[in-house]
Structures are given as C-alpha cells and as structure tokens.
Amino acid sequence: MERMPAALKPRDRLAVTGVRIVNQLSRRLGRGSGTVAGGRFGLRLRPGLLGVLAKGRAVALVTGTNGKTTTTAMIREGWGGDVASNTSGSNMPEGHVAALVASSSSRVVLEVDEKWLDAVVRACAPRVVVLLNLSRDQLDRSNEVRAIAERWRSLWRTAETANVVVVANANDPLVVYASETAVHVRWCNVETTWTADAVSCPKCTQSLRFDGSDWHCACGFAKPTPSTSLEGAQLHVVDVSWTMELSLPGDFNRANAAMAMTALDELGVDLTSASERVARLSEVAGRFSRRHWRGHDLRLTLAKNPAGFAAMLATVRDLPGDLWIAINARVADGRDPSWLYDVPFSELRGRVVHCFGDRRLDLATCLDYAGVDFVLCSEDSPPPPTGPVTVLANYTAFQDWRARSTT
C-alpha cells in the first residue's frame, strides 16, 4: 500500500485514492502511463488538490519555451535522493497531481507548461521558479509570446508570490521583462543565441540594442546585473566558481545546467556534489540517446521550434556522419510548420540533409530555397547504413523515432 500524505482531509484522501485507481486502471488497459487520466480525475473531484498535495514540501518549478525537461532532470539529479517530479513529460496540473501522488518526498521539482505557470505557482507556493527563455512555439496554438510574458509579470506583483525566488535568464529580454517585477530574482548570464522574438523592446517597442553580451533600450530597459554567469565550462554562482563538463552535448545544455545549479543553490543543496551528479546525466527522456534502427546507429535529438532548432543545429552541424531531420505537424507539434523558415538552415550548406516525417516536403522545400542539398526519404525505404546518424526531430516525429528504434 502506497503511503498517503499526512494530514489530508477525508475528501482529499478520497481524491488521492481516485488518482491512484484511475492510473492503475489506465495502465492496465494499456493507455500509456495513465498520469494524465488519474490527475485529471483527481482535479475534477477536488479542484484544489494540487495545493493540498504540495503543502509543506519544498517545490521548484521550471518553465520556458526550450529546455524545461532537461533542466527539470538536472535539478532532480542534482538534488539527489527521492525527488517527486513529473518525469512523464505531462507538464500541466494533471501531470503535477499525478507526480505528487506517486511520491510523498519532501522535495519536488516540476516542469510546467508556460501557459499554466501562474495557476501552478498559486497552487504550489514554490520556493524557486526557473524561467529559462521565451520564444515562438506552435504559433497556431499559443500565439503571442508577449502575452505570456505579460502574465508572468503580473503574477509576481501579487502578495502571495512575494517569497518566491525567481531564477531568470538575464540574456532573454522577454524573460527579464517577465521577471523584473518579482521581489527576489537571481539573474543568470547564460548564452542565449535566439533573440529574434525580442528585437523590439517589450516595454516600449523601440528596437533593443545588442552589444556583445549586453543589451539595452533607449527607454532604460536593460540587461540586469547577473549573480550567476557562465563562460565556456566555467560556472560562477554568486561567489563560488568551478568547471562543469557535462555529458550532455551543446552550449544550450550548459546554460540549462547553470540555471539548474542556481536553483539548487537557492534550495540549499551542496553545489560540489550536485554538480558531479548533474555532469553525469547523459540522456533525458530519450533525448541524446543512442539507438538502433535497420542497421543504423542513431543519436536522437529533439527540437520543437526555431530557437530549439537554432541551438541544436549549432551542436549537430559538425557531428560526423549523416544528418536526418524529421518534421511532423500534428496537433502536439502545432499544425502549421511555417516556423521552419525561421530556422537558420542555411548553416547546413555543404551538407546533405535526409528529410523524413509527415511534412518532409515542407522541410525539403525550405532547405532547397536555403541552398542546402537534401534527399527525400521515407521510413519504409531508408538509405543504406554508412555510418553514424544524427536524427533531429520535432516533437511527435521524435516520439515516432523513439518508438521505431531500439536501444
């Protein structure tokens, strides 16, 4: 019998039992991990269930357009021991409820969908909230990233959030705009290559001036002074400084690690041992995993939007072997793949890209106009094995490749 969180009122206890039963049932029926169904059922029974379950625990939340899952995993690893967390990837309240029912650990780290942050903060009274970055993602479902920044900005203005420490990316003007109203902010100076969604000032719409690692606007809005900074593998958190070599590839993962370490510092975790644990992390929910498929050795990577692709292209561009890119435009991806034209594909000139996925013709057209050589491929007639392959896929295409390949 699983442990029931202490001091629950009878109706909350009933809801928790309900979550468990529904999850067991849906697992038995083979409908995935069941976390969404159970959580949804519990919230329907007790709308305040998330707050009840989070009460008395140390909660850290992670949100932003890119890097949520990885940064959440880093905080989980760095914290060590038993940590309640939504490892299923379900990052809305039903997933959070399921995670808190599954583990009664006093340590909680949750990945939160950007649109749900205000509701989850109000319910969970977190100690720390990590705001990674904000850029366009799935335009046909959540247009207007600025509207999200506006909501975060007003969230910190309420008395109930006065004790929250916000760990925020000082190089993302939209994140700065969304965080500067918070009472406690720890600004992180981490490399952010994507600023195309914040070229005009979030405050006054004049154009922002970027100048080296600094940026400012004529209206006075400017990059805040950071207390965490990252130079190559050298990480500084307040007055502690050390070299951090990650097993995960890419500059963007170093940026995620810097922000995770800042959150862990705020949670009172010893940074030396946490850093070692984070450095060992080599795969997150299948991302960066090595897989096999029809004689090919694959490395699976995921990017869901222009900013994610820009960061990932910089990492995979120089990897040896073939590059396969797989694009879908199903509901979870956003039905409109026009964001492909915002990806700096011209960086791939000189390479040949194998195009996969439901929307491989959109990808191929985009590559063609960008001057990149391509081959149209299908999963049914793949190219013959010649060497290592990097698969770069967007969300549902990534899931397809994970399911199709083996460890």
Next chain:
Amino acid sequence: MIRVATLLPELLGTYGDGGNAFAIGARARRRGYDVEMVEVGVEDPLPPADLFLLGGGEDGPQRHATELLRARGLAQAYHDGAHVLAVCAGLQILGTNFAVEGDDRFEGLALVDVTTTRGAKRSVGDLAVVVGERHLVGFENHGGVTTLGEGVVPLGRVVRGRGNDGRVDGYRAARLWATYAHGPVLAMNPWFADEILASLVGEELVALPTVADQLYAERLRAMGL
C-alpha cells in the same frame, strides 16, 4: 537586377514570412536573374526596391510597423512603381484602417480601400483560395474580418478556411497582391511566386521544376482539392 526588400522582419515576420523572400529570390536566381535581397529594420530608411514584402505580426508590433511604414513613405514607393506582396497583418496595414487590441480603429496606409474589423473568433487552419484557374494554399492565423471597398478586387474565392470573410481572400491591384495565407505563401505556391516574378521582370518565365511542386501537390491532396 531585381531588388527584393523584406519590410520590418522584427515586427512583421511571425509566421516564417521571411520564406517569401527566400522563395522568390531562389526562383529568380535559378533562372539567371540578378537578385539583391535587403531586410529593412526598424531604424532603416526605405531602400529603393522592385518588390516589398510584408508579413504577419502581433497587434502591438503591427501598429508600430504601420507608423514606421507611413513615415518612411511605402505608399509613395508603391505609387512610384514598386510591387508589393502583403500577408496577414501586412494585408491589414495596406488598407484604410484596421482594429487591433480591442476595438480601436487604427489608420492604415490606404493603398487600397479596405477595412479590417475584429472577428468573433480567430481563424486558425488551412486556407485554400481559387485564384483564376489555380488554387493558392497556405495556413491562416488571424482574428480579422476584412471588407473590400467598392471596386476592390479580391485575390480569390475561399474554398478552405476563412480568408477575409469566409467568401473571398485578400485583394489584388496592379503590382499588388494581398492574402491571409502564410505558409509562407510563395514557398508553398511556386506558380504564385512566378506570377509575381514575371510581373517584376516583365517577361514570360521558363519553367522551373523544384521540390516545391511536390509540396504544392501534396498540400492540395491533403486539403482534398
């Protein structure tokens, strides 16, 4: 030399609209024309150009872009002989007025007698329009209802999605094309890119088979057309 200017991509480039410049540029170069591409930033003056491209944008940036283009004289450049392709927010900007952020009426550039009001709900999804003998395909994502003034010719008749008002999409004048279809529309509809290009160079174009033809055919199939 064909000069293609993408206007204010920081403010009007929400839906990959930069792809329109790529598409027309590549299709011109492959046929042997010299092309110069410019991106016009918020602080830049309007350069001399043969084709100006306007994309989609969010409400605040759309107003800001309208003010900038008014001050820089886009209307004059058009009357002096430039070509213009306007998509989504760009379509609204070239009209007499449009509504953003609530029910404010904002004065457009008045290149054409067209008014945009706020619709009851946003239109998000595939858009297909019959233009002459052909289909124009794309994706729309906007909340506007656009009404054409007397004598203004729509770009085409809507067969999927909403366009201006559920019946017609965009508008058409000499050297001017406007549509709610992003996609980006010139990348997805090679014939449409070529129609504009032919008007720019003033001669018939040689055929240019590319993978975009396959994409166009596949999109038509996907929409059951």
